[in-house]
Amino acid sequence: MQKKSQILLNKINIFAYMIRIAIIGGGNIAHHLIRAFLPVPQVEIVELYARKPEQLSEFNTLPIAHSLNEMKAVDVAIVAVSDDAISIVSQQLNNARLVVHTSGSADLQSLENSQRKGVFYLLQSFSKAKEVDFSDVPFCLEAPNPDDFALLKTLAECIGSKIYAINSEQRRYLHVAAVFVNNFTNHLYKIGYDICNRYAVPFEVLHPLIGETAAKIQNLAPESAQTGPAKRNDEKTIQKHLNLLTQEQQEIYQLLTDSIRNGKKL
Amino acid sequence: MQKKSQILLNKINIFAYMIRIAIIGGGNIAHHLIRAFLPVPQVEIVELYARKPEQLSEFNTLPIAHSLNEMKAVDVAIVAVSDDAISIVSQQLNNARLVVHTSGSADLQSLENSQRKGVFYLLQSFSKAKEVDFSDVPFCLEAPNPDDFALLKTLAECIGSKIYAINSEQRRYLHVAAVFVNNFTNHLYKIGYDICNRYAVPFEVLHPLIGETAAKIQNLAPESAQTGPAKRNDEKTIQKHLNLLTQEQQEIYQLLTDSIRNGKKL
Numbered sequence: 001m002q003k004k005s006q007i008l009l010n011k012i013n014i015f016a017y018m019i020r021i022a023i024i025g026g027g028n029i030a031h032h033l034i035r036a037f038l039p040v041p042q043v044e045i046v047e048l049y050a051r052k053p054e055q056l057s058e059f060n061t062l063p064i065a066h067s068l069n070e071m072k073a074v075d076v077a078i079v080a081v082s083d084d085a086i087s088i089v090s091q092q093l094n095n096a097r098l099v100v101h102t103s104g105s106a107d108l109q110s111l112e113n114s115q116r117k118g119v120f121y122l123l124q125s126f127s128k129a130k131e132v133d134f135s136d137v138p139f140c141l142e143a144p145n146p147d148d149f150a151l152l153k154t155l156a157e158c159i160g161s162k163i164y165a166i167n168s169e170q171r172r173y174l175h176v177a178a179v180f181v182n183n184f185t186n187h188l189y190k191i192g193y194d195i196c197n198r199y200a201v202p203f204e205v206l207h208p209l210i211g212e213t214a215a216k217i218q219n220l221a222p223e224s225a226q227t228g229p230a231k232r233n234d235e236k237t238i239q240k241h242l243n244l245l246t247q248e249q250q251e252i253y254q255l256l257t258d259s260i261r262n263g264k265k266l
Numbered sequence: 267m268q269k270k271s272q273i274l275l276n277k278i279n280i281f282a283y284m285i286r287i288a289i290i291g292g293g294n295i296a297h298h299l300i301r302a303f304l305p306v307p308q309v310e311i312v313e314l315y316a317r318k319p320e321q322l323s324e325f326n327t328l329p330i331a332h333s334l335n336e337m338k339a340v341d342v343a344i345v346a347v348s349d350d351a352i353s354i355v356s357q358q359l360n361n362a363r364l365v366v367h368t369s370g371s372a373d374l375q376s377l378e379n380s381q382r383k384g385v386f387y388l389l390q391s392f393s394k395a396k397e398v399d400f401s402d403v404p405f406c407l408e409a410p411n412p413d414d415f416a417l418l419k420t421l422a423e424c425i426g427s428k429i430y431a432i433n434s435e436q437r438r439y440l441h442v443a444a445v446f447v448n449n450f451t452n453h454l455y456k457i458g459y460d461i462c463n464r465y466a467v468p469f470e471v472l473h474p475l476i477g478e479t480a481a482k483i484q485n486l487a488p489e490s491a492q493t494g495p496a497k498r499n500d501e502k503t504i505q506k507h508l509n510l511l512t513q514e515q516q517e518i519y520q521l522l523t524d525s526i527r528n529g530k531k532l
Contacts, residue, residue: 083503105503123471125478125493138471164471173465174472176507176519177458181472182479183494184522185451190488190529192443199439205389205404205430206440206447207484212391213448214480218473222456227391228449237349237371241442248525253442255521256450259514263456 025080026055028126036159068092104175118143140166230260291346292321294392302425334358370441384409406432496526
């Protein structure tokens with residue numbers, strides 16, 4: 001436990017001084033973070049690095065490092081690279097007081113720098129072209145050291161507002177949950193799209209239903225929001241539906257219907 | 267084919283006269299339709315009917331019929347009852363020029379009135395308590411007779427703006443597509459919720475991702491919007507994820523992952 005005076009002192013330090021950061025990576029997350037931190041007066045982007053420097057051409061007014069192990073001293077180095085590269089990249093970052101990665105699926109321990117470690121995971125689906133509204137992006141932060149956590153929180157608050165403490169175990173599960181509600185949900189949209197397409201129904205007919213389904217669970221637990229033939233055990237409609245589907249679609253229909261029914265029994 | 271003068275005449279008739287309607291049913295759809303048509307000057311709600319009249323207590327200033335086969339003459343009787351009741355209800359409606367049902371899964375032929383038939387299907391998920399914005403609800407209309415179709419279109423335009431001609435075959439497929447993008451998607455949300463809940467992660471962390479996933483396909487075909495371990499054939503992450511799940515969740519994860527991968531091969 002820290003003494004109260006010590007905590008206060010840390011807070012004062014954090015607000016009184018510029019937070020000096022480096023951002024490593026040339027992908028979507030790196031780009032969006034650089035763009036977001038650039039206009040923030042409390043944050044100084046000391047240096048950038050990407051394995052392929054041309055990926056950073058958009059930011060040619062900022063200092064670009066030529067090698068990882070010669071990077072300047074910073075408070076936080078944000079490693080926004082692919083999971084497989086986190087280990088090798090972090091090993092070379094000797095001038096950062098705190099090194100954080102941005103991955104949903106990599107543990108804290110995948111960082112192999114000699115200094116302190118943390119995670120700065122943004123749970124949102126990014127594409128390079130589309131502007132990100134960071135006020136709506138959950139920041140999932142982890143740092144074993146409370147001062148480091150406070151620093152990451154201050155950094156996150158400079159660009160966002162939804163900030164959560166999520167440890168490595170929670171993040172593992174959060175990441176697989178995200179696959180269900182994002183990748184798999186999108187695949188169900190694709191099946192809906194394929195069905196519509198085959199029978200000359202414009203997919204846009206389903207857009208409002210898709211929007212409403214997503215909007216509903218902002219206020220209602222998904223189980224309470226459930227409707228449809230599986231929920232009400234309407235075997236006649238289920239059989240009618242199965243007869244309309246391809247074999248692959250049938251398997252998915254049957255498994256999800258069974259799963260909804262199982263849920264009812266619990 | 268109708269002559270142009272005839273079509274024009276129909277249009278004039280439709281706009282010059284009040285459309286007289288009856289609404290049959292005491293459930294969600296009947297309630298929302300009654301509320302929507304009530305303030306429309308071009309539409310007169312001549313009578314209502316529900317098997318349990320107390321379901322219509324909210325509308326006690328409107329005429330409530332006591333028996334189906336004594337209902338007054340109307341242009342359109344809207345049968346908003348459960349699929350199983352459409353046949354028996356429609357048989358008794360002898361005073362309606364056009365009888366339509368509101369079901370996504372029942373064929374036109376499930377109507378057994380002696381006069382003309384049609385479908386007035388609203389593709390949205392309704393709950394009694396929540397106000398419906400009809401301007402965002404797709405109206406899926408069907409009527410073999412072109413005059414009837416024009417009448418239904420005029421009626422729909424009184425309360426909505428997204429109007430589609432969808433025949434019985436298309437509606438069958440649209441209905442099963444809706445199960446995928448609504449009921450099954452909601453079930454994936456439930457799995458995400460269960461996973462979060464078990465590891466003390468607030469489900470709201472996933473809300474923005476759920477919103478973004480739904481928003482993305484308003485402008486992008488779902489296949490182009492797909493990301494994640496299945497799409498990029500990231501076997502290592504897939505195995506890590508499978509190890510975190512219950513048996514039932516594993517089956518769903520595996521099947522949807524295989525299906526996303528199959529899609530890639532096409």
